[in-house]
Amino acid sequence: MCDERTGDLRLATPGTVRAEAIQPHDAAHGILGSVQDLRSLLGPVTDPTGHRLVFRSEAMRSIVDQAERFARSSATVLLSGESGTGKELVARLIHENSPRAHQRYVRVNCAALPETLTESELFGHDRGAFTGAMMERVGRFEWADKGTLLLDEISEVSLGTQAKLLRVLEEQELQRIGDNATRTVDVRVIATTNRDLAKEAQHGGFREDLYYRLNVLQIELPPLRDRPEDIPILVRWFLTAFSHESEGRVRDVSPSALHALTKYAWPGNVRQLRNVIHRACILAxxxxxxxxxxxxxxxxxPRVPDEFHDLSLAEIERRVILSCLSRHGGNKSAVARQLGITPRSIANKLKAYAGQKAA
Incomplete structure (x- = not known):
């Protein structure tokens, strides 16, 4: 965030309402030198994950400002972005700055739930509702009543459960499995996904009505490769967090190492950067x-495969598409999903390839 009076950049701190200021010239100073100044600025590090959003980029400042505005409402929020970009931290920031901050914040990892247990986990069940249900269970929606429920990786929920989830969101009431009684709940729902839910809905992989119900407010988090100016201060933050691993011996990063860190694409985003610095603190x-x-x-x-040397970009594209088509048994939709383009684009390219062959 940016202080409108001073123009200072700030560290957004989920779990508190305050945020600390970092002078732009301090952040730009880079990693070289002691990390003691960062320790004194942020205070003791009690959790290596930090539970903090650390940044100096305009892109993340905009994200945090948006999250703080959304916090005032009880509308559902959809947080999208690649894995490791900080979606859960933004969700926590929204909760901690909302009128529900003193109520429960409940997280459900939808990707980790077996399909057979998802409904029981979300909505609860009565004793004897199914084999093995020896006692009643309060679901996560009831547990989060008056608070916030985070549905992490919502795209992993089955279509059948999505229908029941839609009803709870629209009517704010639910039925436990095996119980005819209707229970009212007051829950603010935040959902996260690393997929394009709009495309999933178009292709039938996600309920379109649920997508629109979740997407009342939406924030898309940028990947780390699109905000490289955040990498130096993130590295400094993680150095501080993990300094105990080397008993304080590792305190810095060389210019050449920092250059490599800022030029790397980071497919795992901030989570991957954290793990890399953690490992380096131990091994340095x-x-x-x-x-x-x-x-x-x-x-x-990256290494260019030998068979692609001396080929044009168009020919490389052709070979990749045909290889994917063969691997997916001719399923154009599957190829399109893998390559991130539309089935129509695949069909048009195949038509063009056929025309070139005929010519």
Whole structure:
């Protein structure tokens, strides 16, 4: 966030309403030097994950400002973005700045729930409702009554459960499995996804009505590769968090290592960066992390397959599409989903390839 009086950049801190200011020239100073100044600024680090959004980019400042505005409402929020971009931290920020901040914040990892147990987990069940139901269970919706419920990776919920979820969102009432009684709940729902739910809905993989019900307010978090200016201060934050792993010996990162960190694409985003710095703090032999302490980065250097040398980009594209088509048994929709383009684009390209062959 940015202080409108001073123009200072701030660290948004989910779990509290306050945010700390970092002077832009301090952030731009980079990693070199002691991390003591960051410790004094942020206070003791009690949790390596930080439960903080650390940034200096305009993109993330806009995200946090948006989240704070959304916090005033009880409308559903859909947080989208690649895995590891900080969706859960933004969800917590919304809750902690909302009128429900002193009520429960309940998280459900939809991807980790077996399909047979999802409804019981969300809505609860009565004793004897099914084999093994030895006692009644309060579902997550009831548990989060008057508070906030985070449905993490909502796209993993089955279509059948999606229909029941839609009813709860629209009517604010539910029925436990095996119980005819209707129970009223007052829950603010935040959902996250790493998929394009609009496309999923178009292709029948997600209920369109539920998508619109969830997408009242929407925030898309940018991947770390699109905000490289955040990498130096994130590295500094993680160095502080993990300094105990080296008994304070590793306190810095060399310019060449920092250059490698800022140029890397980070497919796992901030979560991956955190793990890389954690590992480097343990393995580094000097006070400053060196490129050799970052094997994940050097091993991930992209290599052009030998068969693609001397080929045009159009020919490489053609071979990739035909290879995917063969792998998916001719299913154009599956190929389109894998490559991130529309089935119509696949059909048009195949038609063009057929025309080239005929010519």
């Amino acid at each position: 032999r000097s006070q400053a992390i060196q490129p050799g302490d970052l094997p994940e980065l050097s091993a991930a250097e």
